[in-house]
Amino acid sequence: MAFLAQQEAVIIACTCGSLKPVCRTYFCRHCFVIRCGNCVSNEVDSIYCAFCLDNVTCEHSLSVRSHTVRETTPQPQQPPVSKHATPSNRAYYLACFFCRWTSRDSNIPDQKTASGSWPERSNTHSTRLNVLLDYYKSIGALEKSNINIDHQSYMKYLRKPTHLLEDQFGFSANVRKQKVELLKKKNLILTDPHSKITVEGSVPTDEIEPLSEDFITKEIDLLSIPKLEQRFNISDLQPDHVSQLMPYHKRLMVKQSQRCRECEHNVCKPEYNPSSIKFKIQLSGYFCIPEIRIISYTPLIAGQVSEITFKICNQFKESTTIKFKQLPPKNSEEDLSYYKTLKKEILLTDNLHKSTILMEEARIQEVTTTGQLDLPKCELVLPPRDDAADCDDLADNQNYNDDPKIVIWRKCNKVGVRMQITPNPDLTVGSMVKVGFLLNFTYTNTLSSTLENKQAPQIIPVDVKMFIDVGVLSDETEK
Amino acid sequence: MESEVKKSMTEARKSLKLPVYEGLLAEKTGVVLDIGTKYTKYGIFGSFQPKGFVMSQVKDPHTGKVRSLYDYKDADDLYALLIEFIRKIFFKYFVTSPKDKRIVVVESVLTPTVWRNTLAKVLFKHFEVLSLLYLPSHLVSLCTLGINTGLVLDIGYTEATLLPIFEGVPVLCAWKDLSIGGKSVESHIRTLLKNEVESQETPNPHLVTVEDIENLSESILEDIKVCSCFVTTKERHDEILENNPDHKYPNNFLYPLKSGKKIPVSGLLRETAFEVLFDLDLDMLNIATMILDSLVCVSRDMKKPLAENILLTGGTSMTPGLKYRLLQELRALLESSAYKDKLFIKNFKFHEFPAKENYVAWLGGAIFAATESYNKRAIQKDAYLNNNIIPDWCNLSVNLPSG
Numbered sequence: 001m002a003f004l005a006q007q008e009a010v011i012i013a014c015t016c017g018s019l020k021p022v023c024r025t026y027f028c029r030h031c032f033v034i035r036c037g038n039c040v041s042n043e044v045d046s047i048y049c050a051f052c053l054d055n056v057t058c059e060h061s062l063s064v065r066s067h068t069v070r071e072t073t074p075q076p077q078q079p080p081v082s083k084h085a086t087p088s089n090r091a092y093y094l095a096c097f098f099c100r101w102t103s104r105d106s107n108i109p110d111q112k113t114a115s116g117s118w119p120e121r122s123n124t125h126s127t128r129l130n131v132l133l134d135y136y137k138s139i140g141a142l143e144k145s146n147i148n149i150d151h152q153s154y155m156k157y158l159r160k161p162t163h164l165l166e167d168q169f170g171f172s173a174n175v176r177k178q179k180v181e182l183l184k185k186k187n188l189i190l191t192d193p194h195s196k197i198t199v200e201g202s203v204p205t206d207e208i209e210p211l212s213e214d215f216i217t218k219e220i221d222l223l224s225i226p227k228l229e230q231r232f233n234i235s236d237l238q239p240d241h242v243s244q245l246m247p248y249h250k251r252l253m254v255k256q257s258q259r260c261r262e263c264e265h266n267v268c269k270p271e272y273n274p275s276s277i278k279f280k281i282q283l284s285g286y287f288c289i290p291e292i293r294i295i296s297y298t299p300l301i302a303g304q305v306s307e308i309t310f311k312i313c314n315q316f317k318e319s320t321t322i323k324f325k326q327l328p329p330k331n332s333e334e335d336l337s338y339y340k341t342l343k344k345e346i347l348l349t350d351n352l353h354k355s356t357i358l359m360e361e362a363r364i365q366e367v368t369t370t371g372q373l374d375l376p377k378c379e380l381v382l383p384p385r386d387d388a389a390d391c392d393d394l395a396d397n398q399n400y401n402d403d404p405k406i407v408i409w410r411k412c413n414k415v416g417v418r419m420q421i422t423p424n425p426d427l428t429v430g431s432m433v434k435v436g437f438l439l440n441f442t443y444t445n446t447l448s449s450t451l452e453n454k455q456a457p458q459i460i461p462v463d464v465k466m467f468i469d470v471g472v473l474s475d476e477t478e479k
Numbered sequence: 480m481e482s483e484v485k486k487s488m489t490e491a492r493k494s495l496k497l498p499v500y501e502g503l504l505a506e507k508t509g510v511v512l513d514i515g516t517k518y519t520k521y522g523i524f525g526s527f528q529p530k531g532f533v534m535s536q537v538k539d540p541h542t543g544k545v546r547s548l549y550d551y552k553d554a555d556d557l558y559a560l561l562i563e564f565i566r567k568i569f570f571k572y573f574v575t576s577p578k579d580k581r582i583v584v585v586e587s588v589l590t591p592t593v594w595r596n597t598l599a600k601v602l603f604k605h606f607e608v609l610s611l612l613y614l615p616s617h618l619v620s621l622c623t624l625g626i627n628t629g630l631v632l633d634i635g636y637t638e639a640t641l642l643p644i645f646e647g648v649p650v651l652c653a654w655k656d657l658s659i660g661g662k663s664v665e666s667h668i669r670t671l672l673k674n675e676v677e678s679q680e681t682p683n684p685h686l687v688t689v690e691d692i693e694n695l696s697e698s699i700l701e702d703i704k705v706c707s708c709f710v711t712t713k714e715r716h717d718e719i720l721e722n723n724p725d726h727k728y729p730n731n732f733l734y735p736l737k738s739g740k741k742i743p744v745s746g747l748l749r750e751t752a753f754e755v756l757f758d759l760d761l762d763m764l765n766i767a768t769m770i771l772d773s774l775v776c777v778s779r780d781m782k783k784p785l786a787e788n789i790l791l792t793g794g795t796s797m798t799p800g801l802k803y804r805l806l807q808e809l810r811a812l813l814e815s816s817a818y819k820d821k822l823f824i825k826n827f828k829f830h831e832f833p834a835k836e837n838y839v840a841w842l843g844g845a846i847f848a849a850t851e852s853y854n855k856r857a858i859q860k861d862a863y864l865n866n867n868i869i870p871d872w873c874n875l876s877v878n879l880p881s882g
Contacts, residue, residue, distance in 0.1 A: 042566070044570070132846060202625060202830050210800075210803050216729045227705075232531065235528045235529050236834070236835070
């Protein structure tokens with residue numbers, strides 16, 4: 001089922017311009033537009049371990065050692081632990097059942113308790129780097145406090161001769177105070193020996209170790225040389241021998257939720273529990289936008305009319321009315337207004353908080369259609385989705401005034417529609433025939449009726465650009 | 480007995496949970512990114528090692544093919560790639576949302592404008608970060624040493640770039656750039672391997688064919704490079720050039736492939752793979768001449784301090800023996816006719832980093848970002864959204880000569 005829907009034969013254009021199959025889109029039921037992965041904001045809901053599905057609210061994670069034997073065994077995910085016990089003095093170490101590594105190989109001291117916290121390795125250069133960090137932090141602080149003193153006004157003060165006349169005439173108390181403050185600040189920053197941190201710069205050397213003879217005389221043992229990925233896992237050591245490999249933290253996974261950028265409502269929100277596959281909110285486009293599938297078509301020949309049958313299916317829980325329209329000409333005003341640019345500024349009622357949201361421009365993916373579809377002019381009404389009626393073979397309500405030339409069959413929320421397709425005459429044999437049209441369907445907003453009691457549900461017409469890869473052009477002579 | 484084992488296992492499982500997980504960023508900190516051509520280094524402000532390394536490549540959202548970030552066609556293409564990449568970094572590796580986070584991007588001063596503008600657009604408009612600061616990688620590398628003057632040579636994957644910094648000011652007139660690096664070494668290894676396989680008289684079914692070598696993935700070449708190749712000394716290199724019969728090559732070995740075939744890696748390849756860095760190209764340039772040419776360009780009083788403060792950064796400079804060989808080459812070139820009358824330098828000195836060379840620029844960025852200077856210099860979200868520009872020295876709207 002997922003495979004059927006994910007096939008990219010029928011794609012729809014999102015409001016932001018990207019082209020996606022219907023199951024990869026969302027339909028925001030607050031702004032009534034189609035959204036896709038490119039125009040929603042992602043949020044991190046919960047973090048979990050991918051191996052044990054543990055919901056990691058506490059700050060820990062699993063550790064593995066970056067040790068694999070080249071090309072032969074997979075990387076151990078969770079090294080099991082064995083216990084090394086002596087009657088009086090129990091000590092524990094970690095051992096991997098896959099590659100027979102033990103924590104003793106990496107000189108990690110044994111622990112007294114099995115659940116004991118294994119020591120975190122710290123960077124070997126951390127003392128020196130901490131000194132450097134403090135030094136640069138002090139420079140940064142100095143720079144920050146310098147901002148407060150207006151350098152120009154200070155220079156102006158020095159340039160003016162007034163401070164030379166100070167002895168003769170004296171200053172008003174106010175000016176004197178200002179001057180003292182200014183000088184104090186300046187002096188404090190520039191000369192105060194206590195606040196100044198100095199650092200000894202690194203000493204360069206011209207005595208460089210020559211190449212070790214081992215490279216020339218020793219045999220290469222591939223099994224003892226770690227791969228680059230293994231080295232990068234321990235980024236500060238990057239060992240060149242497997243004996244120096246250390247355990248490293250396992251990465252955790254996230255559960256993301258998607259939020260519409262315009263109205264900031266969730267369009268997709270899974271449950272927090274990592275083992276749950278259910279959703280709290282799921283506004284996938286698949287459940288709202290009528291789904292179109294190709295059932296069959298007569299061979300496509302350039303410039304000649306062929307027949308094509310679509311199945312249109314309403315997955316929504318309310319009935320919908322659909323109309324077909326031709327695509328607006330490219331880059332026309334109508335066309336560009338379809339791709340609403342997402343920039344919008346909202347002025348809240350109190351005028352105090354102005355927040356700018358959604359600042360991304362539309363990224364329009366160009367599509368060229370290579371065929372003409374003769375679109376039916378009539379409207380089609382599709383009943384709501386009803387899972388029970390789907391299994392009922394006898395359910396048969398033909399109360400729709402359908403044109404039998406267009407609607408060939410009807411079953412529950414599905415309808416078979418016949419159309420005529422003319423591939424462009426200049427198309428070469430074997431190339432894909434692509435058609436496009438604007439599908440207008442009505443979306444019934446049940447949300448407003450439940451919120452503001454007893455109001456009739458709002459019916460909103462929504463336009464979707466559909467592009468369909470019908471099939472390859474066949475040869476006329478083959479017939 | 481069984482229950483006891485079970486009990487000890489559950490205890491043991493508990494013990495596996497090591498404390499401290501830094502995936503969730505605290506309020507005040509932010510993320511430092513160094514997006515290199517091959518590997519991206521990522522980590523948090525003020526930490527001393529990156530949280531991880533990840534290949535700078537991403538699945539193309541349209542075609543599903545894995546593409547390198549630097550293979551972009553135009554700004555729109557780059558925009559799509561960067562969105563995927565930044566999303567991967569934050570949601571997969573940092574396990575957090577980039578919204579309202581502080582970001583530092585360490586980049587080379589030679590980064591194209593389209594790259595930095597697109598990255599800013601992605602971060603501000605798509606991910607709505609709080610503030611962003613671009614730091615020049617050569618300059619911040621000095622932060623890891625506590626010095627103000629240095630000649631920074633960054634040998635990366637696709638190119639080697641050099642920029643002297645004097646008293647905290649980059650000497651832009653003396654920058655040098657050469658498109659040699661890890662990539663050229665790897666392609667050299669491929670040619671050497673091909674020659675070796677071709678030269679074998681009787682085809683061995685256990686060994687690879689020339690076609691196999693041509694289709695060899697870059698990761699395997701990289702692995703051969705990392706695990707076996709080294710930079711040889713100048714004396715040994717001269718012996719190889721003279722075809723000295725007494726020269727003892729390093730040991731050969733067979734590199735196994737997943738297909739069951741094996742690649743014969745000769746001692747000659749191991750020793751000469753990195754010679755592309757030192758071979759003079761058509762313009763008579765190599766990484767040693769880059770340093771000397773740059774020293775020729777700077778003014779007279781800068782020459783000595785710069786020559787005695789050389790910093791080698793970038794992943795390729797971690798190769799064993801490279802620093803020693805570079806010093807040998809520099810000394811030899813100093814005696815040559817080209818530089819004898821121009822440079823009167825007696826000695827060259829190198830710095831040792833309190834870190835691995837491949838993340839030095841990242842570390843400098845992380846140290847800088849932890850200071851108060853970040854807030855003063857960073858571009859805030861509102862400022863960017865109002866005028867949509869990233870301040871650049873060549874943009875007169877932000878860089879008017881002040882009166």
